[in-house]
Amino acid sequence: MSSCRTQRIINDSGLRIRDIIDAIEAKLLTPSTHMDRLVMSVCGADLMSDVLAFTKAKTLLLTGLTSIQVVRTAGVVDLAGIVFVRGKRPAAEVIELAKEEDLPLLVTDFPLYEACGKLYCLGLKGCSELDPGGRTGECLTSRT
Amino acid sequence: MPDVKDVGALMSVTYDVAARDFVRAGEAASKLKRLLQQLGLDPAVIRRAAIAAYEAEMNIVIHSYGGQIKVDITPESIEMICEDSGPGIPDIEKALQEGYSTATEEIREMGFGAGMGLPNIQRSADQFRIESTVGEGTCLQVTILHEAGE
Numbered sequence: 001m002s003s004c005r006t007q008r009i010i011n012d013s014g015l016r017i018r019d020i021i022d023a024i025e026a027k028l029l030t031p032s033t034h035m036d037r038l039v040m041s042v043c044g045a046d047l048m049s050d051v052l053a054f055t056k057a058k059t060l061l062l063t064g065l066t067s068i069q070v071v072r073t074a075g076v077v078d079l080a081g082i083v084f085v086r087g088k089r090p091a092a093e094v095i096e097l098a099k100e101e102d103l104p105l106l107v108t109d110f111p112l113y114e115a116c117g118k119l120y121c122l123g124l125k126g127c128s129e130l131d132p133g134g135r136t137g138e139c140l141t142s143r144t
Numbered sequence: 145m146p147d148v149k150d151v152g153a154l155m156s157v158t159y160d161v162a163a164r165d166f167v168r169a170g171e172a173a174s175k176l177k178r179l180l181q182q183l184g185l186d187p188a189v190i191r192r193a194a195i196a197a198y199e200a201e202m203n204i205v206i207h208s209y210g211g212q213i214k215v216d217i218t219p220e221s222i223e224m225i226c227e228d229s230g231p232g233i234p235d236i237e238k239a240l241q242e243g244y245s246t247a248t249e250e251i252r253e254m255g256f257g258a259g260m261g262l263p264n265i266q267r268s269a270d271q272f273r274i275e276s277t278v279g280e281g282t283c284l285q286v287t288i289l290h291e292a293g294e
Contacts, residue, residue, distance in 0.1 A: 047255055047258045047260070048256055049199065049256065049260030049261055050258070050260065052195045052198065052199065053195075053260065053267070063255075065254070065255045067166075067253075067254045067255060069166070069169065069254050069255055069256065070255060072169070072171075072173075072174065072198070073170070073198070073255070075170075075174055075177075076173055076174065076177060076194045076195060077195065078191075101174075
């Protein structure tokens with residue numbers, strides 16, 4: 001309940017992938033060099049068009065989808081990485097593409113809502129909190 | 145390999161997009177993004193161009209019999225002509241509405257087909273035109289200006 005306040009450990013400087021792994025008991029599916037990648041915000045979505053419209057650079061995507069298109073989408077908008085929730089593991093070719101794209105992939109057993117909640121408690125912001133236009137997709141047109 | 149022509153200040157690239165090839169879908173947009181990064185363009189412009197190209201590419205893969213994305217990069221703009229042969233769009237106004245889609249369940253399971261593709265392209269673009277002939281195909285013209293909004 002009140003754990004959100006007590007667990008808050010970051011300010012505006014973001015978190016590293018290794019902190020994400022600790023927070024949601026995740027496993028890294030890509031090389032360990034990804035451990036120090038910076039995450040500035042988080043988005044939970046299964047619709048790729050929403051990911052395109054609402055995320056910012058260095059956003060971590062939490063999703064229940066494991067298709068190769070999730071990795072392609074992440075590459076197009078420079079996501080910080082992808083977390084597959086509810087223990088879903090992507091196929092080998094999906095992991096291969098992520099390695100080619102140098103994109104961290106993680107898997108956690110937590111469901112989407114709980115994984116998002118744990119990261120939110122750590123102080124990681126949602127995309128619309130970083131850009132008010134993010135609520136409506138207007139951030140697509142912003143030049144900042 | 146895309147066909148690249150560098151004619152002075154103007155660069156033209158053409159990417160072929162195969163219908164129903166969901167493994168390679170998105171490759172053209174990825175390549176275009178890399179090219180724009182190599183040219184040192186503004187990251188916000190690259191982002192909008194990559195999003196528009198990717199949504200257009202997915203539309204060609206999902207809905208058409210195949211097509212091409214032709215990109216002209218000039219000192220003023222990035223202009224994309226996304227042309228396919230296919231069933232065409234009977235009601236363009238409807239297709240431009242957020243949430244309207246004719247995609248199948250299979251497409252939705254991949255995270256597409258939520259009826260946001262064309263609206264996302266329109267949002268990313270400074271100029272947007274769409275023409276479609278039922279039974280022949282669809283052509284999108286998307287322009288992204290380097291200096292817009294300043």
